[in-house]
Amino acid sequence: MAFEDALHTLTLSEDGSYTAYSKEYNEHYHSTKDGALKESLQKHVIPAFELIEKDEVNILDICYGLGFNTLATILYYRQNRPETKLNIYSPELDASLIKSLEYFTYPEEFLELQEIIVALSCEGVYKDEQLFIELFLGDAREYIQRFENFFDIVYQDAFSPSTNPILWTKEYFADIAKAMKKEGVLTTYSIAFKTRLALYENGFYIYLNKGEGYRDATLASQKQLLNAIVVDMEHKISCNPDIKSIRD
Numbered sequence: 001m002a003f004e005d006a007l008h009t010l011t012l013s014e015d016g017s018y019t020a021y022s023k024e025y026n027e028h029y030h031s032t033k034d035g036a037l038k039e040s041l042q043k044h045v046i047p048a049f050e051l052i053e054k055d056e057v058n059i060l061d062i063c064y065g066l067g068f069n070t071l072a073t074i075l076y077y078r079q080n081r082p083e084t085k086l087n088i089y090s091p092e093l094d095a096s097l098i099k100s101l102e103y104f105t106y107p108e109e110f111l112e113l114q115e116i117i118v119a120l121s122c123e124g125v126y127k128d129e130q131l132f133i134e135l136f137l138g139d140a141r142e143y144i145q146r147f148e149n150f151f152d153i154v155y156q157d158a159f160s161p162s163t164n165p166i167l168w169t170k171e172y173f174a175d176i177a178k179a180m181k182k183e184g185v186l187t188t189y190s191i192a193f194k195t196r197l198a199l200y201e202n203g204f205y206i207y208l209n210k211g212e213g214y215r216d217a218t219l220a221s222q223k224q225l226l227n228a229i230v231v232d233m234e235h236k237i238s239c240n241p242d243i244k245s246i247r248d
């Protein structure tokens with residue numbers, strides 16, 4: 001069986017890792033310029049890892065897609081903080097995509113994760129002493145309502161706000177805020193003012209994730225973060241009074 005089908009094609013991204021293109025959403029799963037693996041590490045895994053230091057970490061990966069955020073997280077913790085227990089929860093609407101991931105051309109860094117990749121693709125769950133991973137085959141909006149004050153980290157990595165607005169609304173982020181611990185952090189590639197506003201309206205402080213070799217991204221937390229680049233939301237709101245957050 002091959003990965004490609006009527007709805008998905010493979011694309012080589014700039015860092016040498018493959019991503020996919022969705023014909024259904026007319027969008028790539030990752031920034032082809034930043035690269036799939038690089039985007040995952042720089043915009044999600046590393047900034048969250050640096051802010052959250054705990055023996056056990058609960059992560060919400062919205063949404064599983066090709067699984068880069070989950071897989072890069074496992075690898076990064078193994079390399080840098082192997083004693084941490086990771087619990088990763090990830091909803092995904094596209095069950096046939098998950099089934100095909102056993103055959104996806106992942107970067108060679110993920111070779112050591114083959115057993116996990118196959119288990120998630122075939123069973124939707126993986127468990128060992130260090131790891132618990134659960135895929136939920138269904139709607140993320142429904143899934144997140146099961147959790148309260150639970151997540152230390154949320155990777156907000158849905159298709160873009162214009163393509164998949166239901167996962168970027170003020171009401172959606174209200175559910176995310178409730179599902180997260182107050183000291184938790186949310187990472188997203190989106191720097192859209194509407195995204196930041198929807199988070200801000202739910203009590204998040206907004207920060208810029210800026211670094212060499214990748215496009216700017218956003219960090220958010222319901223607790224103030226030290227040593228992070230603050231986005232002055234009140235100033236931005238006064239400059240853009242007509243822009244509203246996306247609503248359900």
Ligand SMILES: C[S@@+](CC[C@H](N)C(=O)[O-])C[C@H]1O[C@@H](n2cnc3c(N)ncnc32)[C@H](O)[C@@H]1O
Nearest residue numbers: 063065066067068069092093094139140157159
């Ligand atoms: C940009 S991709 C995620 C990329 C992924 N984080 C990765 O690293 O490969 C967005 C994913 O959201 C899924 N999706 C769209 N709407 C959804 C929903 N309401 N609930 C769950 N998954 C959804 C799509 O099927 C797609 O796989």
